[in-house]
Amino acid sequence: MKIYRIHALICAGGQCITAGGDSFEEALKRAITEKGLEDEIQVVETGCMGACEKGPMMVAYPEGILYVHLKPEDANEIVEEHFLKGRPVQRLMWKEADGNFPTLDQVPFFAHQTKVVLRNCGLIDSENIEEFIAREGYSALAKALSSLKPEEIVDEIKKSGLRGRGGAGFPTGLKWEFAAKEVSDQKYVVTNADEGDPGAYMDRSIIEGDPHTIIEGMAIAGYAIGASKGYIYCRAEYPIAIKRLDLALKNARKFGLLGKNILGSDFNFDIEVRMGAGAFVCGEETALLRSIEGKRGEPTNKPPYPSQKGLFGHPTVINNVETFANIPFIIAEGYEKFRRIGTETNPGTKVFSLAGKVITTGLIEVPLGISLRKIIYDIGGGIPNGKKFKGALMGGPSGGVVPASKLDTPIDFESLQEIDSMMGSGGMIIMDEDSCMVDIAKYFLKFTVDESCGKCTPCREGTRQMLEILERISSGKGKETDLEDLLSLAKTIQQTSLCGLGQSAPNPVISTIRWFRDEYEAHIKDKTCTAGVCSMKKPTLEVKKNAKKIAH
Amino acid sequence: MAKINSLEELRKIRDQAKESMVARSGNAKVKIFASMGTVGIAGGAREALKAMIDELEKRDFHEVDIIESGSMGLDREEPVISVERDGYLTTYGRVTPDMARQIIAQHVINGQIVSEWVIARNKK
Numbered sequence: 001m002k003i004y005r006i007h008a009l010i011c012a013g014g015q016c017i018t019a020g021g022d023s024f025e026e027a028l029k030r031a032i033t034e035k036g037l038e039d040e041i042q043v044v045e046t047g048c049m050g051a052c053e054k055g056p057m058m059v060a061y062p063e064g065i066l067y068v069h070l071k072p073e074d075a076n077e078i079v080e081e082h083f084l085k086g087r088p089v090q091r092l093m094w095k096e097a098d099g100n101f102p103t104l105d106q107v108p109f110f111a112h113q114t115k116v117v118l119r120n121c122g123l124i125d126s127e128n129i130e131e132f133i134a135r136e137g138y139s140a141l142a143k144a145l146s147s148l149k150p151e152e153i154v155d156e157i158k159k160s161g162l163r164g165r166g167g168a169g170f171p172t173g174l175k176w177e178f179a180a181k182e183v184s185d186q187k188y189v190v191t192n193a194d195e196g197d198p199g200a201y202m203d204r205s206i207i208e209g210d211p212h213t214i215i216e217g218m219a220i221a222g223y224a225i226g227a228s229k230g231y232i233y234c235r236a237e238y239p240i241a242i243k244r245l246d247l248a249l250k251n252a253r254k255f256g257l258l259g260k261n262i263l264g265s266d267f268n269f270d271i272e273v274r275m276g277a278g279a280f281v282c283g284e285e286t287a288l289l290r291s292i293e294g295k296r297g298e299p300t301n302k303p304p305y306p307s308q309k310g311l312f313g314h315p316t317v318i319n320n321v322e323t324f325a326n327i328p329f330i331i332a333e334g335y336e337k338f339r340r341i342g343t344e345t346n347p348g349t350k351v352f353s354l355a356g357k358v359i360t361t362g363l364i365e366v367p368l369g370i371s372l373r374k375i376i377y378d379i380g381g382g383i384p385n386g387k388k389f390k391g392a393l394m395g396g397p398s399g400g401v402v403p404a405s406k407l408d409t410p411i412d413f414e415s416l417q418e419i420d421s422m423m424g425s426g427g428m429i430i431m432d433e434d435s436c437m438v439d440i441a442k443y444f445l446k447f448t449v450d451e452s453c454g455k456c457t458p459c460r461e462g463t464r465q466m467l468e469i470l471e472r473i474s475s476g477k478g479k480e481t482d483l484e485d486l487l488s489l490a491k492t493i494q495q496t497s498l499c500g501l502g503q504s505a506p507n508p509v510i511s512t513i514r515w516f517r518d519e520y521e522a523h524i525k526d527k528t529c530t531a532g533v534c535s536m537k538k539p540t541l542e543v544k545k546n547a548k549k550i551a552h
Numbered sequence: 553m554a555k556i557n558s559l560e561e562l563r564k565i566r567d568q569a570k571e572s573m574v575a576r577s578g579n580a581k582v583k584i585f586a587s588m589g590t591v592g593i594a595g596g597a598r599e600a601l602k603a604m605i606d607e608l609e610k611r612d613f614h615e616v617d618i619i620e621s622g623s624m625g626l627d628r629e630e631p632v633i634s635v636e637r638d639g640y641l642t643t644y645g646r647v648t649p650d651m652a653r654q655i656i657a658q659h660v661i662n663g664q665i666v667s668e669w670v671i672a673r674n675k676k
Binding site for chain 2: 001002003004005006007009039040061062063064084085086087105123124130131133134136137138139142143146254255256257263264
């Protein structure tokens with residue numbers, strides 16, 4: 001078998017490719033060929049490595065040397081100096097503030113993380129099924145089929161305490177049990193990969209970096225509930241994810257890991273990919289199922305729940321991408337090991353896309369129960385330019401802002417709800433003192449107004465009314481009664497909307513009013529925006545203008 | 553590729569694929585350090601290195617990290633190659649491709665030092 005002395009792993013996650021990673025890779029391969037090293041160096045495209053702010057990046061093994069911000073013109077120097085002569089190019093290496101050049105496992109950004117879901121992301125060639133198998137891929141499925149009964153799998157997932165990673169945190173094992181108990185000639189397993197929150201790209205990165213883990217998780221679910229057919233509903237805006245998924249499905253079939261008599265057993269299961277056409281509401285499970293059926297993507301009333309009457313009227317388990325990515329780990333390693341990570345009521349990890357005003361943005365995975373302070377300061381490296389932290393928006397347009405006074409709140413489903421925020425699917429946008437909270441609330445509400453499907457009145461009309469009030473406030477025409485009106489509208493929308501989209505749409509407004517009421521009041525009473533974002537006069541500017549007038 | 557029909561067949565593929573990924577794991581059994589300074593390269597270090605890789609492939613031995621290093625300053629002894637195994641770092645001097653092949657077979661794979669070529673030996 002071939003031996004390569006250097007394995008050059010290039011991040012081929014969406015972020016790094018957009019930053020020019022593919023042209024670097026081309027240049028690197030060309031330089032390797034020119035020096036005649038193609039027999040000694042293996043260039044591997046991996047999924048997202050996480051530190052997206054540093055992209056395009058590459059890790060060169062066996063030493064684990066980290067190269068960041070790579071440009072095509074750097075390729076020759078790396079090949080000539082490092083690959084040929086063994087002298088790593090320091091000016092391109094990851095450098096810590098103390099002047100050291102850490103290897104992958106020494107960088108604080110990576111060292112403070114716990115990887116379960118992203119265990120293979122950045123380590124394997126996501127288009128190579130054998131590299132996935134080398135990392136114990138499909139061994140959980142093999143274990144399930146050869147030594148576990150379907151009900152034992154449901155039991156194992158229940159005991160693990162895994163909760164849905166799509167945002168609501170419903171116990172996954174319970175969901176599977178409901179579907180397993182239904183009697184039907186046809187059942188379905190569906191993956192929700194319609195990731196729509198602004199700034200969120202966890203699911204995309206999991207699929208791009210480790211598509212087989214989703215396939216394995218779904219097949220285990222299929223065996224557990226008695227389904228023979230699965231669908232992955234992925235948004236069409238994710239072309240790389242869809243391409244790798246298609247290839248992964250093809251390879252899995254070729255290896256007999258999907259299709260008839262999987263791994264020599266009598267279990268049959270296959271998966272199809274369905275593409276969404278860019279409607280945010282299709283991330284809501286009932287709307288998503290309608291869309292797969294070829295109908296208009298609109299939510300329906302629950303009950304009946306999908307586990308009873310789901311896709312095409314049959315019992316269906318629908319889980320988020322990240323939820324399925326946890327399944328192989330739990331089955332292979334056992335629920336006890338999974339429960340050792342995280343907290344008693346919130347076991348396991350959560351993947352977040354860390355964005356906004358933080359030094360190292362990127363994709364991170366942390367044990368549940370960790371504090372936001374640790375994420376921002378230990379992993380993210382703090383707020384850039386010496387600015388002050390103001391708030392973190394979690395859960396995207398359905399979430400809320402965590403203020404500075406709550407930085408030590410443990411990140412779990414309940415604690416976040418208590419402070420009017422939410423776990424959400426994992427978008428985490430960090431804001432510094434230059435952000436205006438009225439403006440943030442307005443931005444996210446505008447998003448839901450645009451994305452409301454219009455089926456029910458509270459969501460269609462109510463959110464629009466709220467947006468109009470916010471626009472009035474931010475243009476300096478706010479009225480004293482506006483805050484009470486906003487909160488009263490918010491309550492009605494939360495209680496009467498048909499689906500999760502409407503029920504959670506007011507959250508950003510509610511949480512910003514709760515934690516930043518004085519900022520709203522400054523907009524309304526003093527007609528000032530302290531952060532200087534909204535287009536009204538800033539107090540200091542006004543004084544200066546007056547001063548000028550006097551001088552005239 | 554034929555279909556995988558059992559847990560054993562899956563394990564076989566796993567073990568094979570694992571071997572080809574040892575370099576990324578950080579826990580290879582043996583480390584080889586090849587001095588790649590200008591003098592080393594002029595003295596034939598590249599040829600010795602290629603012979604080593606070829607011999608490893610022939611003998612299907614994967615438990616090894618091959619790391620290039622800068623010159624140690626021992627220009628007189630170039631090409632210099634060190635082997636880290638069983639807690640010792642053993643350095644060989646004036647390594648020709650043929651010597652390189654023997655070092656792989658005897659020392660890297662079987663743990664028997666080729667004493668007549670050793671120029672230094674340190675506990676790690």
